[in-house]
Each structure stands twice: as structure tokens, then as C-alpha cells.
Amino acid sequence: MLLLGWWTVRLAAASPWIFLDLVNLPFHESGHLLFSFLGSTVHYLGGSLGQLLVPGLLTGYFLFRQRQPFSAAVCLWWTGQNFINIAVYMADARDLTLPLVGGGDHDWNELFFRFGLLAEPSVQRVSSVTHLVGVVVMLVGLLWGVYFVLSAQQRRSVQDHLTSRWPWIEPALEP
Numbered sequence: 001m002l003l004l005g006w007w008t009v010r011l012a013a014a015s016p017w018i019f020l021d022l023v024n025l026p027f028h029e030s031g032h033l034l035f036s037f038l039g040s041t042v043h044y045l046g047g048s049l050g051q052l053l054v055p056g057l058l059t060g061y062f063l064f065r066q067r068q069p070f071s072a073a074v075c076l077w078w079t080g081q082n083f084i085n086i087a088v089y090m091a092d093a094r095d096l097t098l099p100l101v102g103g104g105d106h107d108w109n110e111l112f113f114r115f116g117l118l119a120e121p122s123v124q125r126v127s128s129v130t131h132l133v134g135v136v137v138m139l140v141g142l143l144w145g146v147y148f149v150l151s152a153q154q155r156r157s158v159q160d161h162l163t164s165r166w167p168w169i170e171p172a173l174e175p
Contacts, residue, residue: 001145004077008142011084012135020078021085027054029101041114044107048086055079069172070148077141083134090127094120148175 007018031050036043055078063072092098093108100106112118117126147158159173 001142001149004074004138004142004145007081008077008135008138011081011138014131017088018081020081024051024082024085025101027051041111044105044110047107048089051082051086052079055082063172067174069175070145072172073141073144073148075141076144077138080134080137080139080141083130083137085134087127087131087134090130091123093118093123093127144172147173 007020011018027050028047029050031046031048031053032043033046034050035046038046055075059072059075059079061072062068062075089098090108090112093106093112096106096109098106108123109118112123112126117123147155150158155173159170162173163170
């Protein structure tokens with residue numbers, strides 16, 4: 001959890017790259033293939049959707065199918081990290097300085113252009129909101145994971161407090 005905490009601080013402070021981005025890249029590229037039959041707009045969006053779907057689906061898999069909420073928490077953190085990565089890609093839509101796999105079109109340049117959002121303030125706003133969503137999702141995943149590192153007594157106290165307000169959260173707190 002310390003490593004995830006350190007990465008969270010780095011990424012929240014806009015440090016744009018960690019090695020997980022190399023793990024995310026195949027999911028991004030696969031997303032283009034997976035969504036290509038739905039038209040060119042969804043094809044461009046598909047890369048970012050692929051990056052979010054893989055850790056998002058794994059979060060659900062570990063929580064509901066495997067009953068491993070700690071693993072689900074780590075995957076939720078990973079989902080947030082992907083939002084940060086996508087925000088960096090979005091922010092590059094005007095400058096076009098990021099190297100692209102195989103060259104080709106810049107997804108977010110194309111998408112922002114199609115929807116009339118390629119002006120600097122729009123790109124800045126959308127990428128900043130996406131970055132903020134990523135930070136919030138990473139923090140939720142991090143706090144959820146830290147819960148499982150607490151002593152049994154501390155976990156019980158936190159669980160009682162949270163489930164008294166939100167009873168539906170209990171499955172996420174049972175190891």
C-alpha cells in the first residue's frame with residue numbers, strides 16, 4: 001500500500017508517467033480494436049474505454065466473484081491511475097508531443113476536434129476534470145486497501161461506523 005500511496009501522491013501532483021502505463025498500453029490499443037465496429041468516433045474513444053474497462057471489470061470480478069475486496073481495492077486504484085493517464089493524453093490534444101504507437105491519429109485531438117472542444121480552455125478543463133476523477137478514484141481505492149492493513153479491532157470499528165450509515169458497503173469490507 002505504501003507504493004500505491006507514493007504513486008498516488010506523484011500522479012496527483014501531475015507527474016505524468018509510471019511504469020504501469022506500459023501495462024495499460026495494450027489495453028488501450030485493444031480497446032480500439034474492440035470498439036472499431038461501432039464507428040470512427042467510438043473507435044477513437046475505444047482506446048481510453050479499453051484502459052478503463054480492464055481494471056474496472058477486474059474490480060468487479062475480485063469483489064463479487066472471488067470475494068477478494070483487497071484485490072478489488074487495488075484494481076479500483078488502477079482504474080483511477082488510468083484516468084490520470086488518459087488526462088495526460090487529453091492534455092496533449094493541442095500540442096501533439098506524445099509519441100504515438102505506430103504513428104497515426106491522436107485520439108483526443110480527433111475527438112476534441114469533432115466535438116468543437118479543441119480550444120485551449122476546453123482541453124484544459126476536460127483534462128483537469130479527468131485528472132481530478134482519477135485522483136479521487138485512486139484515493140478511494142487506496143483508503144479501501146489501507147482498511148485491510150488495519151488491525152482486526154480497527155477494521156471492526158471502521159466497518160461498524162461505515163455500515164451503520166451505508167449498509168450496502170458491507171460486502172466490500174469483508175475479507
